[in-house]
Amino acid sequence: xxxxxxxxxxxxxxxxxxxxxxxxxxxxxxxxxxxxxxxxxxxxxxxxxxxxxxxxxxxxxxxxxxxxxxxxxxxxxxxxxxxxxxxxxxxxxxxxxxxxxxxxxxxxxxxxxxxxxxxxxxxxxxxxxxxxxxxxxxxxxxxxxxxxxxxxxxxxxxxxxxxxxxxxxxxxxxxxxxxxxxxxxxxxxxxxxxxxxxxxxxxxxxxxxxxxxxxxxxxxxxxxxxxxxxxxxxxxxxxxxxxxxxxxxxxxxxxxxxxxxxxxxxxxxxxxxxxxxxxxxxxxxxxxxxxxxxxxxxxxxxxxxxxxxxxxxxxxxxxxxxxxxxxxxxxxxxxxxxxxxxxxxxxxxxxxxxxxxxxxxxxxxxxxxxxxxxxxxxxxxxxxxxxxxxxxxxxxxxxxxxxxxxxxxxxxxxxxxxxxxxxxxxxxxxxxxxxxxxxxxxxxxxxx
Amino acid sequence: xxxxxxxxxxxxxxxxxxxxxxxxxxxxxxxxxxxxxxxxxxxxxxxxxxxxxxxxxxxxxxxxxxxxxxxxxxxxxxxxxxxxxxxxxxxxxxxxxxxxxxxxxxxxxxxxxxxxxxxxxxxxxxxxxxxxxxxxxxxxxxxxxxxxxxxxxxxxxxxxxxxxxxxxxxxxxxxxxxxxxxxxxxxxxxxxxxxxxxxxxxxxxxxxxxxxxxxxxxxxxxxxxxxxxxxxxxxxxxxxxxxxxxxxxxxxxxxxxxxxxxxxxxxxxxxxxxxxxxxxxxxxxxxxxxxxxxxxxxxxxxxxxxxxxxxxxxxxxxxxxxxxxxxxxxxxxxxxxxxxxxxxxxxxxxxxxxxxxxxxxxxxxxxxxxxxxxxxxxxxxxxxxxxxxxxxxxxxxxxxxxxxxxxxxxxxxxxxxxxxxxxxxxxxxxxxxxxxxxxxxxxxxxxxxxxxxxxxxxxxxxxxxxxxxxxxxxxxxxxxxxxxxxxxxxxxxxxxxxx
Ligand SMILES: Cc1ncc(COP(=O)(O)O)c(C=O)c1O
Numbered sequence: 001x002x003x004x005x006x007x008x009x010x011x012x013x014x015x016x017x018x019x020x021x022x023x024x025x026x027x028x029x030x031x032x033x034x035x036x037x038x039x040x041x042x043x044x045x046x047x048x049x050x051x052x053x054x055x056x057x058x059x060x061x062x063x064x065x066x067x068x069x070x071x072x073x074x075x076x077x078x079x080x081x082x083x084x085x086x087x088x089x090x091x092x093x094x095x096x097x098x099x100x101x102x103x104x105x106x107x108x109x110x111x112x113x114x115x116x117x118x119x120x121x122x123x124x125x126x127x128x129x130x131x132x133x134x135x136x137x138x139x140x141x142x143x144x145x146x147x148x149x150x151x152x153x154x155x156x157x158x159x160x161x162x163x164x165x166x167x168x169x170x171x172x173x174x175x176x177x178x179x180x181x182x183x184x185x186x187x188x189x190x191x192x193x194x195x196x197x198x199x200x201x202x203x204x205x206x207x208x209x210x211x212x213x214x215x216x217x218x219x220x221x222x223x224x225x226x227x228x229x230x231x232x233x234x235x236x237x238x239x240x241x242x243x244x245x246x247x248x249x250x251x252x253x254x255x256x257x258x259x260x261x262x263x264x265x266x267x268x269x270x271x272x273x274x275x276x277x278x279x280x281x282x283x284x285x286x287x288x289x290x291x292x293x294x295x296x297x298x299x300x301x302x303x304x305x306x307x308x309x310x311x312x313x314x315x316x317x318x319x320x321x322x323x324x325x326x327x328x329x330x331x332x333x334x335x336x337x338x339x340x341x342x343x344x345x346x347x348x349x350x351x352x353x354x355x356x357x358x359x360x361x362x363x364x365x366x367x368x369x370x371x372x373x374x375x376x377x378x379x380x381x382x383x384x385x386x387x388x389x390x391x392x393x394x395x396x397x398x399x400x401x402x403x404x405x406x407x408x409x410x411x412x413x414x415x416x417x418x419x420x421x422x423x424x425x426x427x428x429x430x431x432x433x434x435x436x437x438x439x440x441x442x443x444x445x446x447x448x
Numbered sequence: 449x450x451x452x453x454x455x456x457x458x459x460x461x462x463x464x465x466x467x468x469x470x471x472x473x474x475x476x477x478x479x480x481x482x483x484x485x486x487x488x489x490x491x492x493x494x495x496x497x498x499x500x501x502x503x504x505x506x507x508x509x510x511x512x513x514x515x516x517x518x519x520x521x522x523x524x525x526x527x528x529x530x531x532x533x534x535x536x537x538x539x540x541x542x543x544x545x546x547x548x549x550x551x552x553x554x555x556x557x558x559x560x561x562x563x564x565x566x567x568x569x570x571x572x573x574x575x576x577x578x579x580x581x582x583x584x585x586x587x588x589x590x591x592x593x594x595x596x597x598x599x600x601x602x603x604x605x606x607x608x609x610x611x612x613x614x615x616x617x618x619x620x621x622x623x624x625x626x627x628x629x630x631x632x633x634x635x636x637x638x639x640x641x642x643x644x645x646x647x648x649x650x651x652x653x654x655x656x657x658x659x660x661x662x663x664x665x666x667x668x669x670x671x672x673x674x675x676x677x678x679x680x681x682x683x684x685x686x687x688x689x690x691x692x693x694x695x696x697x698x699x700x701x702x703x704x705x706x707x708x709x710x711x712x713x714x715x716x717x718x719x720x721x722x723x724x725x726x727x728x729x730x731x732x733x734x735x736x737x738x739x740x741x742x743x744x745x746x747x748x749x750x751x752x753x754x755x756x757x758x759x760x761x762x763x764x765x766x767x768x769x770x771x772x773x774x775x776x777x778x779x780x781x782x783x784x785x786x787x788x789x790x791x792x793x794x795x796x797x798x799x800x801x802x803x804x805x806x807x808x809x810x811x812x813x814x815x816x817x818x819x820x821x822x823x824x825x826x827x828x829x830x831x832x833x834x835x836x837x838x839x840x841x842x843x844x845x846x847x848x849x850x851x852x853x854x855x856x857x858x859x860x861x862x863x864x865x866x867x868x869x870x871x872x873x874x875x876x877x878x879x880x881x882x883x884x885x886x887x888x889x890x891x892x893x894x895x896x897x898x899x900x901x902x903x904x905x906x907x908x909x910x911x912x913x914x915x916x917x918x919x920x921x922x923x924x925x926x927x928x929x930x931x932x933x934x935x936x937x938x939x940x941x942x943x944x945x946x947x
Contacts, residue, residue: 330738
């Protein structure tokens with residue numbers, strides 16, 4: 001087998017050196033009745049070429065050749081060859097968590113740079129590296145707020161991603177956390193009046209997403225005031241990081257939980273991505289996840305180490321801030337490299353392109369009889385429209401045109417049937433947008 | 449002394465500051481296709497209250513600077529690609545590059561989790577085949593591929609147990625039993641699952657103490673989490689008896705499968721009483737650790753736990769695969785978008801490369817560990833001398849007499865061209881030296897490691913200071929961790945801002 005570096009003779013010699021009669025004898029500590037007598041029933045071993053052929057065949061059964069208008073937490077953005085070649089360097093790809101700082105300075109310094117970039121993006125003072133994804137980062141942010149406030153009620157906007165809310169529910173259901181969901185108004189923003197009424201002296205956190213699930217920006221400064229007035233913390237989730245190139249960061253928030261997939265990570269049917277938690281310095285000791293800090297070596301040279309580890313499971317066990325161990329390090333490295341390539345100007349231009357394309361698409365759609373914009377609030381690169389008929393029917397016909405249509409909001413919000421969430425990024429060409437709009441016009445011009 | 453170091457020499461490594469220190473206004477590393485729709489000003493589009501001018505502290509650098517920056521940083525890392533990485537419990541094996549290749553294919557990397565399922569049959573077939581292979585390897589009935597890492601697999605497993613107990617016994621019960629040899633994620637996870645942790649002392653062989661277990665398993669105990677082989681690298685002889693004791697009291701057996709590299713193709717947890725377990729695909733199934741992640745922690749279960757699996761659940765309907773998001777008894781979702789699909793792709797590529805021959809990998813892993821054990825057991829102390837499987841745990845007891853600790857020996861190994869072994873646990877071995885070579889090491893590499901370890905043992909006796917001040921050949925010497933934690937500097941700040 002090509003991955004195994006031993007000849008039969010070497011194996012024999014090593015067994016002899018051990019003083020073992022056979023390889024089976026090395027497994028003698030497994031009770032006889034549990035030792036397999038038959039080979040496993042697995043597909044026969046494949047060569048490299050056969051493996052490639054297998055996956056090429058699977059790839060061909062997917063969505064090749066279709067234009068997509070899906071976002072909703074996972075975005076199609078340009079990725080770079082530079083990022084992808086750098087993260088495949090064996091020194092990054094095949095190293096472990098940098099516990100041994102002297103031979104992990106590359107990873108450690110990159111983590112430190114990631115933390116800095118995340119602070120600049122979000123307007124927070126400190127950021128970890130990393131969480132499993134945006135949904136678990138949001139959940140961990142809520143648990144963190146609970147520890148910081150000693151309170152157990154959480155007010156959550158329904159405009160937070162439905163899957164994020166489900167993850168939050170799975171985690172908190174058994175922990176005595178009470179979740180109170182708040183609806184949205186015709187702007188698509190969280191219902192501030194209801195929200196204000198729901199926050200009380202038991203509220204640990206108010207949780208919103210911005211841009212929210214409908215693509216609409218929330219009024220962060222106002223929400224922060226309301227939360228802080230009752231001693232609660234404001235947790236802001238961000239699924240579309242590119243928005244931060246054009247949108248004010250949620251600087252008034254106490255904890256930001258962000259999914260960084262938009263920064264150079266492939267959609268990859270759901271992962272791997274990288275979540276991050278950013279917060280204020282004063283909260284750092286309740287923050288979960290890994291942190292790299294600057295220090296000096298015994299000769300006074302600048303270097304980096306993992307720090308504040310007394311928060312973590314390998315030191316604190318049942319008293320740790322979280323159980324996270326393996327995180328999304330290589331994805332966070334890709335994000336770091338990608339953001340360095342983008343830089344100040346690139347991120348700004350990227351965000352501007354998304355703003356322009358999404359507006360261009362909305363204008364075209366709104367010109368179609370029966371199609372209306374669903375929410376009036378400011379948006380970045382996603383927006384919801386209302387169709388005169390079921391979104392599923394429209395999407396079925398769009399598929400015939402090799403277009404993957406918008407996400408039907410009715411599947412997650414019973415009150416939003418016929419509403420569809422479009423995402424348009426810099427990767428969608430004008431011609432594709434025009435083709436989609438023409439197809440929608442054509443579909444809606446015919447009776448159901 | 450340096451002539452004893454055979455595996456490594458010194459070479460020039462480039463100095464490199466932080467990327468922010470190379471920034472100059474106007475430089476950039478990316479250009480976009482021109483905008484093909486009318487441009488819009490962010491202030492006009494969003495309103496001044498929502499718009500942002502730019503991200504102040506972002507670096508401005510060119511493509512070549514980014515390339516050199518990260519290439520230089522990379523050369524400061526040790527990696528499996530450079531040599532043996534014997535971190536016990538972490539299973540640092542070769543990460544086949546074909547896995548990277550297929551995970552990046554057009555049609556694999558490009559797929560959106562919300563695209564129609566009829567346009568996702570390729571992705572779903574990959575998930576199905578992987579799940580089937582993992583069920584065969586573990587002897588379990590089915591499972592979920594959703595958890596993002598081992599620790600999230602543990603949480604998923606405990607939540608399944610919770611849901612099962614609530615459903616069938618009217619309540620979740622109170623406690624989870626965890627041996628004192630367990631990894632830190634086990635107790636941390638149990639707490640997040642809403643359980644109290646009861647630590648269970650191991651017997652004098654480092655094994656589950658069945659007599660003791662019989663005393664402490666009551667109606668309050670929901671489950672026991674057992675790592676098998678244990679973190680001592682030893683097969684739990686009494687695992688099936690432990691399962692019986694637990695089952696007799698209505699409790700379940702959770703197996704931490706981090707050490708499955710010792711069992712694949714040789715024995716199956718499903719056959720020795722395990723009800724639920726996780727796998728670390730970034731250990732046993734060769735997906736790269738990437739400096740700390742990403743991983744994937746599938747959870748495999750017996751039939752009784754199937755109704756509670758997290759959504760979405762993979763189903764087969766009229767010859768097509770489909771994801772079902774609505775299962776009445778499901779614990780819900782543990783992560784958005786279904787899981788670390790790209791990692792699952794790599795794990796399947798690994799499994800396909802071996803097929804039933806995966807047993808050979810297991811045999812070689814165990815052979816290497818026993819070879820190293822045999823060649824070192826006369827110079828290092830072995831607190832538990834039960835037969836080793838895929839890893840061997842020594843302690844620094846002998847070297848400690850000269851003031852040399854496991855950490856010192858670990859740091860000295862760096863000078864010899866190796867990554868250190870695991871020092872942090874198991875906690876039942878003070879001064880632990882947990883060595884896991886994996887199957888990826890040749891006899892020559894094992895011999896070099898043995899020579900290095902023997903040379904260090906000698907140094908610890910004759911020139912202990914040399915060991916205590918190691919490493920000597922690295923870019924940086926030992927770093928001041930205490931200062932880092934006392935006054936944390938966790939981000940770069942421009943000179944003008946810092947005080
Ligand atoms: C024995 C054991 N259990 C659990 C874990 C946790 O797994 P992960 O890091 O994938 O969360 C590890 C690895 O770090 C381990 O070695």
